[in-house]
Amino acid sequence: MEITKTSKYYLLLLLVVMLGSCKEESKKKPTRTNTGGLVFNSSNKELDKAFSWAKNKALSYAHDNEDPVGYWYEAALPDREAFCMRDVSHQAIGAEILGLGKHNYNMFLKFAQNIGKGKDFCSYWEINRYNKPAPVDYENDQDFWYNLPANFDVTYNAYRLYKWTGNKEYLNNPDLINFYELSLNEYVDHWELGSDQILYRNRSLHAPENPEKSRFGNKRGIPTYNEGGRGETLLGIDMSASLVAAYKAYSEMLKHRNDLLQSEKYAEKAHQEQEFLDEFWWDTERQEYRSILYGDGNFDYFMVGEDQAFLHYLFYFDAIQDDSKILDLVEKYETNFGKLIVELKSYLPIIFYENNKSAMANRMIINLCSPLNARRAYPENSYTVIEHITRGLMGIDADASINGFMSLSRLDKKNDWAEIMNVPLLSNKISVKHYGKTKTTAHNVNGGTIKWIAKIPGVHEFLFVNGEKTTCTIENNGLQSYSYLDIDLKKDEKATVSATPQS
Structure with missing residues (x-):
């Protein structure tokens, strides 16, 4: 068949369009979800700008069921195209306020569905848009990155999401129940995380047989969210606080399911872990909390050099009740706010709102959203700002x-x-x-x-x-x-x- 000049023109035009489509597909932009008109206004116009920026930025990370993983939002380092257990747990309420309920439920379900005995009752620390473990954190089921508080963080925040949404699937879905049960029983026992074992456990428990030949070695089972430190970290206070929170949360979930006997069982476990936290992590001589236990038997406290203070998890997991201890920590965080990384700062404003330091909390939020903040694009930042203003400044909370x-x-x-x-x-x-x-x-x-x-x-x-x-x-x-x-x-x-x- 003879190809005329006109035909050649249309063929060339079609090729350009196809190439353009491929280019667009490869760059695949996030899809933004309609929030139904979520609006914040106040007498503080800088705070208004911060909320507006955070809302738009957070929604730019939301993806509406166009990827193999389903509904999801970015909850990891920017441009990683993945969601991490810690980040999702912390971003979840902010996401719910932004109308991302389908996203939350799907991501929590993905973590639950991927727990397994072959991974020593861990899930995937980080899942990408292709419904695969993110390659940056995963080699195979015996060699991957994992922070052990994650299972407890997910359990705790699943209950918080139930309270906020009234979605009973967080209580009754079989995959989620399996995750809660494995996490609070087999996982605790297998990794020796209970207060009766945790001080005597092997730091490299369940590491690959040849750790020198693996990518992650004993990073497959870090007993804290603190990934730095000044030596071999044996344990972090956040490990204890997260377990307290998870036991309490599951006790409440069981109560809602009318399983009062099992509810009492987990409430008692929470009480035991709280006693351990109060006794072991509190230094009576120094009158302050320890934060990290090292292999040499020494501790970090609030801050050591450039290391980060991880005592904010006591607030986040609601594991501190003593008013004087609360005020002491609030004062320390206020004094040292400028020295902290964005991931840690993103936990703090609500702590200040709840403890009569609203002016400081406002300044923190404006700082976190400022163009001068080099790491403000971190997804955790924008999502949590939404929660800080809604639950912190406005004092709004829900109870299903x-x-x-x-x-x-x-x-x-x-x-x-x-x-x-x-x-x-x-x-x-x-x-x-x-x-x-x-x-x-x-x-x-x-x-x-x-x-x-x-x-x-x-x-x-x-x-x-x-x-x-x-x-x-x-x-x-x-x-x-x-x-x-x-x-x-x-x-x-x-x-x-x-x-x-x-x-």
Whole structure:
């Protein structure tokens, strides 16, 4: 067949289009999920800019079921195209606030489905978009990178996701139940992580037979999230704190499944591990927490040289109850904030919001999102900023067991104001606006009737609901007193709670 000039032109044009399509496919951009109008505004315009940047940046890392792994978002080093157990656990609530519930559930399920005896009851530390273990961390089932707190971190945050979403699959999915059970039994025993064994275990337990010929050696089983240090690390305090949190979380999950006998069993295990943490990791002579135990029998404390302090995990895993110890650590982190890496800084703002240092927390968030921050693009940073502002500054949290949410203003000054709109939680979307610390309005934007636990800082005999004087309850958590009452909000219903009728 003779090819005319016109035919040649169209063939050339078709080739260009095809090559262009291949080029675009190879560069494959993230797909952005519609958040349904999540918006934050406040009297602090720098904070507004930080939230806007974090929201857009985080969503640029979200992928909507176009890859073999399914719904996922980046939760590892930038451009690695993967998600890591620690990072996903820490980013999950921020992701939920951004509307990435399908992504969270899929990624948690992937970790659960890949736990196995052949990997010594580990999962894949990092999974990529192709539904494979990320090659940078994995050679084969006997040779891979793994931080041992990861199984407990995933378990703890699966329960947090249930509380936020009400998704009972986090309680009942067989693959997830298998992961929780293996992690809190076989995994603990196999790696000798319980308080009765952990001080006597072999640091290179289950390392490859010829570690000198392997890629990762005894990095297959690091007993802490601290990957640096100044010698052979035997144990980190985060290992103990994560186990406490996982036992508590699974005890609560079992309670929701009406298995009260097993729930009691795990609650007792949590109590035992908490006692070990309180006794072993607290130095009574120095009156401070130890953070890392080394092979030579020495400890790190808050900071040693350029090593990072890993005591923030006591807050993150809710494993510290003593008010004086809390305040001491908060002060240390405030003083040393500038010396810390982004991954660690990303845990801190909510700690400051919850401990009456809102101005410092605001500065931290603005710093984390600043163009001057060379590592602000780290995915963990943007996702956690969303959580810090929503749960920290706005004091919003959800509890599926009561089909409700709570709010508590942590604004710094009485003339400050802040509002966040269209926050997805449970089966609803809600909006909350704080006027200083004396007045809050909540709106059940979408979804069925939901309980609002409206908290106002300070001790008040009465609060005013839409101007009507109402008896309230006072609670003191040691560091802060607040007054609260419950209101049922129907779909599209608004209510205002204030300390005075004129507020």
